[in-house]
Amino acid sequence: MPADIIVGAQWGDEGKGKIIDVLTGSYDVVVRYQGGANAGHTVIVDNQKYVLHLLPSGILHKGKLNIIGNGVVIELEELIKEIQTLINRGIKITSKNLMISENAHIVLPYHKILDSARETKSGAKKIGTTARGIGPAYTDKYSRTGIRIRDIFDDEKLLNKIEMNLNEKNYILKNYYGLEELSEKEIYQNILKQREYIRPFVGDTIYFLNELLKKNKKILFEGAQGSLLDVDFGTYPYVTSSNPTIGGVMTGSGISYKYINKVIGIAKAYQTRVGSGPFPTEMEKDIQQKIRDIGAEYGATTGRPRSCGWLDLVALKYVVDISGLTEIILTKIDVLSTLKKIKVCIKYEYNGKKTDRFIPDGMELYNVRPVYIELDGWMQDLSKIRTYKKLPVAVKKYVKFIEEYTGIKISKISVGPDRKQIFNKK
Numbered sequence: 198m199p200a201d202i203i204v205g206a207q208w209g210d211e212g213k214g215k216i217i218d219v220l221t222g223s224y225d226v227v228v229r230y231q232g233g234a235n236a237g238h239t240v241i242v243d244n245q246k247y248v249l250h251l252l253p254s255g256i257l258h259k260g261k262l263n264i265i266g267n268g269v270v271i272e273l274e275e276l277i278k279e280i281q282t283l284i285n286r287g288i289k290i291t292s293k294n295l296m297i298s299e300n301a302h303i304v305l306p307y308h309k310i311l312d313s314a315r316e317t318k319s320g321a322k323k324i325g326t327t328a329r330g331i332g333p334a335y336t337d338k339y340s341r342t343g344i345r346i347r348d349i350f351d352d353e354k355l356l357n358k359i360e361m362n363l364n365e366k367n368y369i370l371k372n373y374y375g376l377e378e379l380s381e382k383e384i385y386q387n388i389l390k391q392r393e394y395i396r397p398f399v400g401d402t403i404y405f406l407n408e409l410l411k412k413n414k415k416i417l418f419e420g421a422q423g424s425l426l427d428v429d430f431g432t433y434p435y436v437t438s439s440n441p442t443i444g445g446v447m448t449g450s451g452i453s454y455k456y457i458n459k460v461i462g463i464a465k466a467y468q469t470r471v472g473s474g475p476f477p478t479e480m481e482k483d484i485q486q487k488i489r490d491i492g493a494e495y496g497a498t499t500g501r502p503r504s505c506g507w508l509d510l511v512a513l514k515y516v517v518d519i520s521g522l523t524e525i526i527l528t529k530i531d532v533l534s535t536l537k538k539i540k541v542c543i544k545y546e547y548n549g550k551k552t553d554r555f556i557p558d559g560m561e562l563y564n565v566r567p568v569y570i571e572l573d574g575w576m577q578d579l580s581k582i583r584t585y586k587k588l589p590v591a592v593k594k595y596v597k598f599i600e601e602y603t604g605i606k607i608s609k610i611s612v613g614p615d616r617k618q619i620f621n622k623k
């Protein structure tokens with residue numbers, strides 16, 4: 198079975214970009230299957246920092262094919278900017294290493310404006326989105342009014358679709374939000390320019406991927422966001438609008454479950470959250486600031502400071518179930534090195550009772566109180582360690598505790614942002 202999957206096992210920002218970059222060497226193809234430019238995958242190669250929003254992380258490797266699947270929502274301006282920036286930095290991007298699904302939907306200017314306008318109007322109840330138009334773009338996809346990549350190559354169809362959408366969107370922008378109407382001509386003309394740039398990359402990724410699988414090519418699926426942000430399984434409504442969990446792979450790329458081998462969950466040794474929504478294990482403010490600074494916990498897409506919390510094993514075990522994780526890669530354990538004691542959440546107290554069941558609801562989850570155990574810290578720099586054997590005993594105990602609770606093996610441990618700062622847990 199030639200397909201492996203990387204999923205974020207928390208609320209995103211688990212360090213997936215780096216892991217995908219490290220693993221890519223063993224694969225022929227890397228595929229993004231959901232989300233859009235709300236993602237921000239930070240990869241550090243030879244002391245150079247790259248932040249990828251839409252391009253699969255395999256783009257930084259020579260000789261790998263990168264596919265943007267049908268489940269992704271693509272903001273053309275952002276995609277072109279991202280490709281061009283990498284080309285300017287010496288990365289080769291051609292139709293040989295990048296393919297974009299003709300069935301992927303595009304994010305239009307009105308999606309971004311509606312995203313921000315809705316957030317502003319919601320005030321304290323806002324979701325805290327990345328303002329990249331993700332929710333409104335997926336809304337149109339499911340309302341069957343969205344514009345797909347394939348539509349932009351047919352002038353008449355494109356113009357009709359923009360017109361139909363703007364009739365509705367301009368009414369809402371003007372009358373509900375009191376904003377300016379958008380010009381149909383401007384949107385159309387812009388897309389005509391953008392489509393020439395992306396034309397060489399566009400193709401039938403669904404057919405192509407299945408052909409590659411039949412030839413036993415090794416494929417890595419790169420999830421964006423995290424499982425707890427899944428629109429079905431996360432802390433709704435404080436979620437994104439796609440399925441970062443395993444189901445998203447099939448609907449977002451067109452492959453069958455029968456090709457899936459490993460489902461690798463990426464989890465930080467603590468956890469973070471950006472945007473609104475419940476976060477039961479949020480740390481005390483002073484520890485949070487310390488962890489945020491050491492772990493550089495600021496959004497790669499928006500620059501927002503991330504809230505930091507203790508590892509929530511109730512949530513992690515839930516993610517093991519919903520995505521069928523076969524292993525976990527533990528990241529950023531080095532960030533905890535200055536703490537004498539480390540808390541881990543092993544149960545929730547909910548309605549006066551202790552439970553180890555996660556509550557997948559963004560309102561109800563506010564009512565749980567985390568039950569912790571405290572483990573010893575190691576108070577030692579881990580960033581230069583390159584073998585599991587050399588890790589302090591307290592780290593090994595921490596790792597073992599996670600494995601025993603979740604019933605899943607930790608396969609690798611990452612101790613810093615560089616490609617070299619990772620090793621197998623044997």
Ligand code: IMP
Pocket residue numbers: 208209210235236237324325326327328329330331332421422423426435436437438471472473
């Ligand atoms: P949206 O995806 O921009 O609509 O944002 C919805 C929620 O998902 C917000 O809480 C965002 O902060 C969060 N979110 C979206 N993308 C990411 C990501 O890549 N990492 C972490 N959180 C994200």
